[in-house]
Amino acid sequence: MEPLEQLRARAEASVPGAVLEIVPNACPADPPSLRVDPGHALAVAWFLRDDPQLRLDYASNVTGVDWPETVTKEKARVKRMVDGVVKEFETVVEKRRPGFLEAVYHLYSMELKQGPVILRQRTGDRDRAVTVASLTPVWRGAEFQEREIYDLYGIRFEGHQDLRRLLMWEGFEGHPMRRDYVEPDDYDYEPTPHADVLEKARKHYPAPPAS
Amino acid sequence: MSAAPPSAPLPAGAAIDRDLLEISLGPHHPSTHGVFRMDVVLDGERVVRLKPVFGYLHRNHEKLAEGMTYLSSMPFTDRLDYFCSMTNNWAYALAVEKLAGLQVPDRAQYIRVIVGELTRLLNHACLIGFLTHDMGAMGTPLMYAFREREKILDLFESLSGSRMMCNYMRFGGCRVDLSPAWLQAARKVVDDFPRFLDEFDALLTTNEIVMTRSQGVGILPRELAINASVTGPMLRASGVDYDLRKVDRYGIYDRFDFRVPLGEHGDVYDRIMIRFLEMRESLTILRQALREIPPGPILDPKSKLRGFRPRAGEVYGRIEAPKGELGFYLVSDGSPNPYRYRVRPPSLINLTILEDMCLGQLVADAVIILGSVDIVLGEVDR
Amino acid sequence: MTPAGSMDEGLRNELSRQGVFVVKLTDLYNWGRKNSIWPLNFGLACCAIEMIAASMARFDISRFGAEVFRPSPRQADLMIVAGTVTKKMAPQVVRLYNQMPDPKYVIAMGACAISGGPFKQGYNVLKGIDRYIPVDVSIPGCPPKPEALLHALITLQKRIESEQFAGPNPAPRLARGAPGEYPVPRLGAHDIEPPFNPEVWQPPKLVREE
Numbered sequence: 001m002e003p004l005e006q007l008r009a010r011a012e013a014s015v016p017g018a019v020l021e022i023v024p025n026a027c028p029a030d031p032p033s034l035r036v037d038p039g040h041a042l043a044v045a046w047f048l049r050d051d052p053q054l055r056l057d058y059a060s061n062v063t064g065v066d067w068p069e070t071v072t073k074e075k076a077r078v079k080r081m082v083d084g085v086v087k088e089f090e091t092v093v094e095k096r097r098p099g100f101l102e103a104v105y106h107l108y109s110m111e112l113k114q115g116p117v118i119l120r121q122r123t124g125d126r127d128r129a130v131t132v133a134s135l136t137p138v139w140r141g142a143e144f145q146e147r148e149i150y151d152l153y154g155i156r157f158e159g160h161q162d163l164r165r166l167l168m169w170e171g172f173e174g175h176p177m178r179r180d181y182v183e184p185d186d187y188d189y190e191p192t193p194h195a196d197v198l199e200k201a202r203k204h205y206p207a208p209p210a211s
Numbered sequence: 212m213s214a215a216p217p218s219a220p221l222p223a224g225a226a227i228d229r230d231l232l233e234i235s236l237g238p239h240h241p242s243t244h245g246v247f248r249m250d251v252v253l254d255g256e257r258v259v260r261l262k263p264v265f266g267y268l269h270r271n272h273e274k275l276a277e278g279m280t281y282l283s284s285m286p287f288t289d290r291l292d293y294f295c296s297m298t299n300n301w302a303y304a305l306a307v308e309k310l311a312g313l314q315v316p317d318r319a320q321y322i323r324v325i326v327g328e329l330t331r332l333l334n335h336a337c338l339i340g341f342l343t344h345d346m347g348a349m350g351t352p353l354m355y356a357f358r359e360r361e362k363i364l365d366l367f368e369s370l371s372g373s374r375m376m377c378n379y380m381r382f383g384g385c386r387v388d389l390s391p392a393w394l395q396a397a398r399k400v401v402d403d404f405p406r407f408l409d410e411f412d413a414l415l416t417t418n419e420i421v422m423t424r425s426q427g428v429g430i431l432p433r434e435l436a437i438n439a440s441v442t443g444p445m446l447r448a449s450g451v452d453y454d455l456r457k458v459d460r461y462g463i464y465d466r467f468d469f470r471v472p473l474g475e476h477g478d479v480y481d482r483i484m485i486r487f488l489e490m491r492e493s494l495t496i497l498r499q500a501l502r503e504i505p506p507g508p509i510l511d512p513k514s515k516l517r518g519f520r521p522r523a524g525e526v527y528g529r530i531e532a533p534k535g536e537l538g539f540y541l542v543s544d545g546s547p548n549p550y551r552y553r554v555r556p557p558s559l560i561n562l563t564i565l566e567d568m569c570l571g572q573l574v575a576d577a578v579i580i581l582g583s584v585d586i587v588l589g590e591v592d593r
Numbered sequence: 594m595t596p597a598g599s600m601d602e603g604l605r606n607e608l609s610r611q612g613v614f615v616v617k618l619t620d621l622y623n624w625g626r627k628n629s630i631w632p633l634n635f636g637l638a639c640c641a642i643e644m645i646a647a648s649m650a651r652f653d654i655s656r657f658g659a660e661v662f663r664p665s666p667r668q669a670d671l672m673i674v675a676g677t678v679t680k681k682m683a684p685q686v687v688r689l690y691n692q693m694p695d696p697k698y699v700i701a702m703g704a705c706a707i708s709g710g711p712f713k714q715g716y717n718v719l720k721g722i723d724r725y726i727p728v729d730v731s732i733p734g735c736p737p738k739p740e741a742l743l744h745a746l747i748t749l750q751k752r753i754e755s756e757q758f759a760g761p762n763p764a765p766r767l768a769r770g771a772p773g774e775y776p777v778p779r780l781g782a783h784d785i786e787p788p789f790n791p792e793v794w795q796p797p798k799l800v801r802e803e
Contacts, residue, residue: 246682
């Protein structure tokens with residue numbers, strides 16, 4: 001299998017306008033992945049499948065990942081004028097990473113028995129710009145998996161023939177695999193020491209008034 | 212087969228003509244192997260549209276796993292494909308071992324191969340039993356298959372404490388060691404199995420009803436099988452040589468001498484035959500493994516049961532489960548819980564081409580085509 | 594069998610030695626019913642495999658007269674809820690129960706059917722089928738072994754044997770005002786509605802010790 005840098009260069013040369021970014025993977029067991037912009041994802045996918053050196057004819061695993069907005073706090077030193085003297089202060093700088101959803105494709109080649117190449121598409125945010133390109137026209141195997149991502153994460157796949165909910169029922173609202181999904185309260189008490197379960201139980205079964 | 216004119220498939224969303232009959236097979240139907248539903252449109256007896264409906268056993272495995280530690284998910288993997296808990300354990304352990312960089316000792320690798328191949332035996336035997344049950348052999352082959360399954364489950368029970376939900380593997384090895392008596396019992400099961408297999412083979416493979424019902428039915432072309440990410444015996448019945456035991460050589464499969472059977476036609480009959488042949492190959496692997504199993508430790512000394520926090524990163528581990536490629540995709544942020552935990556279910560993805568295989572076939576054949584895919588709903592819906 | 598009415602025990606024994614059996618009609622009826630329970634061929638999840646195993650050669654449920662698994666609820670006496678009931682499946686389970694003819698019984702097999710089991714925290718998992726339909730026998734286990742299912746069946750047989758049709762303690766289904774059908778829940782926007790049937794199930798009354 002050719003190095004990912006070279007693969008990226010060839011894909012960018014073959015698909016005009018495509019911008020591919022190598023997303024590092026902190027775990028050395030699996031290769032880094034290629035992030036492709038949704039506008040060119042389909043063309044890049046066709047290239048990956050049909051290129052004679054790659055022949056990635058098998059989309060094994062297609063899945064979604066939710067990355068909500070995070071705020072990380074970092075310490076920084078700032079110089080400020082105080083009473084005419086420059087002093088250094090330590091302040092906390094908030095770094096805000098906007099939230100997004102991600103579709104991850106693990107591609108292998110059955111013909112050349114190689115892989116994986118990991119392809120990612122990211123949405124703009126988590127509410128409105130949630131559309132990415134469907135790769136089902138290239139790999140039929142992505143059909144149900146993209147439907148599942150639509151169902152559980154709420155990513156819309158442009159170009160998918162039959163984008164319906166896969167697991168939850170029609171008429172269900174919300175996307176339960178998102179990390180901020182709040183499930184309906186079921187009036188249940190469970191004798192386990194999970195803090196959130198106990199909190200729920202306390203709400204339903206308030207302590208009797210002290211007598 | 213019969214010379215009835217082929218019915219044109221009905222495009223998705225097209226209105227249903229009044230001459231067509233729309234029926235809902237399932238979620239409670241004896242032929243759907245659980246709570247699975249097919250919305251079928253029929254022209255007379257022939258299928259013109261078939262849309263599978265899932266989710267009747269969606270147990271939120273992935274969501275639950277994100278809220279618990281890595282090890283806590285291990286018993287939940289048992290309940291994915293509840294025929295093959297050992298291979299589910301193995302796939303998950305493999306993914307976490309990749310993530311955490313753990314090395315599995317030799318003896319544990321052999322134990323995994325032994326229990327994994329025993330699982331393949333019981334899965335394939337039961338599948339053939341269920342499939343022939345769908346064809347009208349009410350119960351008898353299934354009864355034979357379950358008789359053999361019980362013998363293998365006895366082994367699993369004495370090893371792990373549970374018949375079906377073994378929860379046996381750990382990250383970096385296995386939970387308990389085999390005893391010499393267990394090995395002796397396993398050798399006896401493996402030695403006796405060919406007798407059952409020969410009998411089963413003689414009863415079914417040249418049986419006229421089985422042949423008429425299954426030959427030329429539900430043909431899956433090679434190119435479509437690859438494009439639709441079909442894996443496992445389904446794929447190999449269509450003639451694609453892709454077995455992860457040979458391709459990835461995970462574990463210690465490079466030490467064993469075995470062949471990968473391939474089909475020619477990709478019909479239901481080939482899928483039955485592939486499973487018969489795979490059972491025979493599993494037996495050769497088992498004989499080698501039971502002969503060569505070395506003494507030694509069964510758990511990587513670096514593996515931690517408590518306070519296990521793998522490094523950040525993402526990993527995809529996959530094995531050749533009896534039903535196809537079972538993969539686990541894990542994203543770790545360095546905390547004790549996985550940030551994202553995804554199961555790549557072979558049963559669900561193998562159903563992608565169910566409609567393609569059933570179009571133009573009789574509705575009674577749709578039932579056996581579904582049976583030949585070999586699905587377990589716990590894994591389809593998770 | 595229970596002694597027949599007010600007949601003298603000694604006379605009855607004497608008669609049975611002669612080949613004459615004197616029983617109440619109720620007892621004869623219950624004896625027949627308990628030994629020919631037809632379960633619904635209805636599997637939901639993992640436990641269904643153990644249910645099938647119970648009907649196979651080693652465990653052989655036909656020793657107890659319950660081997661005739663019927664695919665149609667119209668012909669079934671016993672519903673074995675074998676496995677996790679999801680919210681998407683719950684309306685169908687209740688509907689199947691409604692379609693079974695009286696007298697009918699329910700065995701909740703396994704932890705999931707009783708309370709949601711290991712999947713209890715899931716957003717699509719019903720926390721026990723007893724929220725919608727009355728359950729006669731519950732078998733704990735994940736999954737219960739086939740022997741446990743046989744035990745549940747014998748427990749149910751004992752219950753059927755002692756059922757009365759008239760008198761002070763008739764069977765609950767014969768009580769005045771007993772519902773013939775149970776309301777089928779609907780799939781709502783977030784949850785099934787209603788979350789439970791208040792006639793069958795109430796949230797547990799919890800007494801806090803503080």
